[in-house]
Amino acid sequence: MPRLVVLLALVLLTVPALPVPSxxxxxxxxxxxxxxxxxxxxxxxxxxxxxxxxxHFKLGDCSTQRDLNAAGRxxxxxxxxxxxxxxxxxxxxxxxxWCRCRHTAQELGLxxxxxxxxxxxxxxxxxxxxxxxxxxxxxxxxxxxxxKLVLVTHQVNITALTDVFPSSGExxxxxxxxxxxxxxxxxxxxxxxx
Numbered sequence: 001m002p003r004l005v006v007l008l009a010l011v012l013l014t015v016p017a018l019p020v021p022s023x024x025x026x027x028x029x030x031x032x033x034x035x036x037x038x039x040x041x042x043x044x045x046x047x048x049x050x051x052x053x054x055x056h057f058k059l060g061d062c063s064t065q066r067d068l069n070a071a072g073r074x075x076x077x078x079x080x081x082x083x084x085x086x087x088x089x090x091x092x093x094x095x096x097x098w099c100r101c102r103h104t105a106q107e108l109g110l111x112x113x114x115x116x117x118x119x120x121x122x123x124x125x126x127x128x129x130x131x132x133x134x135x136x137x138x139x140x141x142x143x144x145x146x147x148k149l150v151l152v153t154h155q156v157n158i159t160a161l162t163d164v165f166p167s168s169g170e171x172x173x174x175x176x177x178x179x180x181x182x183x184x185x186x187x188x189x190x191x192x193x194x
Contacts, residue, residue: 031086031087031088033186034086034088034148038176039173040143040174040176041090041148042162042171042174043152044154044155044158045072045101045153045154045168045169046104046168047168047169048068049066049069050066052123052124053124059097062103065098065100066100067099068099068100071192072100072104072168072169073103075168075169075191076104077107077109080107083108090110092149093105093108093110093149093151094115095115096115096116096117096152096154098121098154101119101153101154102152104169105150119151122157123155129156129160132157132160136161137161137176137180137181137182138180143176162174164187167189168192170187170188171187173185
């Protein structure tokens with residue numbers, strides 16, 4: 001029996017660490033963190049049933065992509081309303097060019113929506129992961145501390161940047177150091193209506 005315990009311990013020590021699902025929090029602490037200089041909201045797109053994209057995916061054609069359903073659109077509107085209810089005025093909303101992210105960004109109704117290709121999904125092409133993550137870090141490191149930004153992207157992008165595995169529609173509040181280091185200050189999740 002002791003050999004089995006030792007063997008199990010060795011196996012567990014050699015298994016690479018997997019991203020941990022985030023523990024969503026709601027309340028004043030998250031909103032207060034978002035008001036602090038140097039913080040940014042990074043969110044996973046709202047509910048878009050399925051995983052990945054179809055094989056005939058085309059970036060400019062939403063009919064070829066996985067996209068928000070009615071509940072996902074309602075979820076995005078509720079998230080935008082939460083920002084307004086908590087007095088957070090957003091200066092810019094940057095988004096992945098994938099339709100589910102663009103539609104989330106538009107439904108938030110917080111500010112004009114700008115494409116930011118570094119936020120595009122690399123789920124099906126991990127070769128661009130490091131370059132895209134570095135581009136997001138560089139952008140965040142040089143953003144003015146008083147700018148209120150919302151970035152809408154994908155689970156893989158958020159996990160690469162923060163080691164958090166967010167739910168659909170989850171918003172992470174992150175503090176960004178001058179060197180691009182990202183520290184998660186909290187998160188909140190307003191679930192899609194059923």
